Amino acid sequence: MSANGAKRARDTVEEIAEAQREQTTLHEQIVERLRAVLLDGELAYGAKIPEAELCLRFSVSRTPLREALKVLAAEGFVELRPNRGAIVAPVDPADIGHLFEFKGAIEHRIGLLAALRATAADQTRLEEIHALLRSHPEPPTYTALNQDFHHALAAATQNPVLLQTYDNLQKRVLRLRFVVNVNPLRVAQSFDEHEAIMVAFRARARLDLAERLEAHNRLTGEAVLRALAPAAPEA
Amino acid sequence: MSANGAKRARDTVEEIAEAQREQTTLHEQIVERLRAVLLDGELAYGAKIPEAELCLRFSVSRTPLREALKVLAAEGFVELRPNRGAIVAPVDPADIGHLFEFKGAIEHRIGLLAALRATAADQTRLEEIHALLRSHPEPPTYTALNQDFHHALAAATQNPVLLQTYDNLQKRVLRLRFVVNVNPLRVAQSFDEHEAIMVAFRARARLDLAERLEAHNRLTGEAVLRALAPAAPEA
DNA sequence: CGGGTCATTTCTGCATGCAAAATCTCCCCC
DNA sequence: GGGGGAGATTTTGCATGCAGAAATGACCCG
Numbered sequence: 001m002s003a004n005g006a007k008r009a010r011d012t013v014e015e016i017a018e019a020q021r022e023q024t025t026l027h028e029q030i031v032e033r034l035r036a037v038l039l040d041g042e043l044a045y046g047a048k049i050p051e052a053e054l055c056l057r058f059s060v061s062r063t064p065l066r067e068a069l070k071v072l073a074a075e076g077f078v079e080l081r082p083n084r085g086a087i088v089a090p091v092d093p094a095d096i097g098h099l100f101e102f103k104g105a106i107e108h109r110i111g112l113l114a115a116l117r118a119t120a121a122d123q124t125r126l127e128e129i130h131a132l133l134r135s136h137p138e139p140p141t142y143t144a145l146n147q148d149f150h151h152a153l154a155a156a157t158q159n160p161v162l163l164q165t166y167d168n169l170q171k172r173v174l175r176l177r178f179v180v181n182v183n184p185l186r187v188a189q190s191f192d193e194h195e196a197i198m199v200a201f202r203a204r205a206r207l208d209l210a211e212r213l214e215a216h217n218r219l220t221g222e223a224v225l226r227a228l229a230p231a232a233p234e235a
Numbered sequence: 236m237s238a239n240g241a242k243r244a245r246d247t248v249e250e251i252a253e254a255q256r257e258q259t260t261l262h263e264q265i266v267e268r269l270r271a272v273l274l275d276g277e278l279a280y281g282a283k284i285p286e287a288e289l290c291l292r293f294s295v296s297r298t299p300l301r302e303a304l305k306v307l308a309a310e311g312f313v314e315l316r317p318n319r320g321a322i323v324a325p326v327d328p329a330d331i332g333h334l335f336e337f338k339g340a341i342e343h344r345i346g347l348l349a350a351l352r353a354t355a356a357d358q359t360r361l362e363e364i365h366a367l368l369r370s371h372p373e374p375p376t377y378t379a380l381n382q383d384f385h386h387a388l389a390a391a392t393q394n395p396v397l398l399q400t401y402d403n404l405q406k407r408v409l410r411l412r413f414v415v416n417v418n419p420l421r422v423a424q425s426f427d428e429h430e431a432i433m434v435a436f437r438a439r440a441r442l443d444l445a446e447r448l449e450a451h452n453r454l455t456g457e458a459v460l461r462a463l464a465p466a467a468p469e470a
Numbered sequence: 471c472g473g474g475t476c477a478t479t480t481c482t483g484c485a486t487g488c489a490a491a492a493t494c495t496c497c498c499c500c
Numbered sequence: 501g502g503g504g505g506a507g508a509t510t511t512t513g514c515a516t517g518c519a520g521a522a523a524t525g526a527c528c529c530g
Contacts, residue, residue: 026484052511070306071305098396105397113336296516318520318522
């Protein structure tokens, strides 16, 4: 009886848990692994994506790999050319401007909402990451922590729809670090901006937080574009 | 000589045109057609997507159809349950709130940017659609024109990154019209809001345009949630 | 008569096979 | 020597096949 009851209860729980447990279906694993490859800058922008090679590397057939490519194309990381294969989405300076401009709109709203809705846990996490950022100014770690910081801030809005789009944009921005050299000066300046952001956040000063987040984003975008301009002077 | 020159020039042009010409690769056609099926409300929310049936209907094998499902899942229109098939993404009232809240952030920015950057062609197109909206208050046409109107406004920002995300959100909202009954009163009110939006737009009053677009979005969202609340009173 | 277990059937996910398109290679011709 | 083209090779896109998981139903037990 009790055993049956326990079992049934567990079954019900399992159904739900099972649905959420990322019972990763191979092609979804591939999406993650391929995205990681792209974010690690292993392939140059515009480079052809070696389908056969990746099949060997991931030990899968072409079907799940191609499914993964479709998903990554929808997310904007790869570009599919009919009958001509997939390439790593090339970096177009014009699009970078648009990317940052759009992200600025979201950053602004993140400031407004996070100031209103951040939980104690959100604040604790932000303080943690912020402290780590202070003690890890070296590029590889700093970049990762920076991602975590802004992700945590976006999560504090308690809006999953916003969070998902924001994370996607952040990842697209993250790719750029391989085409532009990170300027140590910009890193220092960036941290100062984070300080100001934390001050506004702690005070739950929503308008200021929004303004500082958007300004931080704009400055980062301008730094990226400046770093890119001399590299591609064109005609 | 001249024939060769002409031929080569045409080849080069063709290469570019070919890359952009939607040389639709079956699975991409399926994405469009399936999306249309979902937006037409042919399948209920949470309903299982009949893979075999759709294969017959579209006269394709399962491979391209499943690729299309992956893309639509990435866009948020379907939900993939490992080993259990795909279902039409169910409507969660909480997510609807988040959807409109996030869209509000974008609407606001659309107002700011469109007021600054709209071209003469953009304005002409908006006036056209607005005039049609006035003369077509009947639901099916009005809804389609309403989509066009907001799309045109988003396009006037000249920011393709923003536009793409906005269009996706709009389509996700569009699906809701089958779960909530369109209220004629709301349609009339909506048109009044469009009038106010056009006034601000013509004057290039960016702050007002932003505010009115966001308010319009918020009111629509509230109307949807209100229409949904009695339908699902829960426990 | 309700609930549970096991067998059957259906369906999902991935691997493989095949035709068409694109790319490459080499040669020819100007 | 360079541009162009025909054939060979590779690659792409889709269809099909197959193993395993889930859904269905029959049967049995309490």
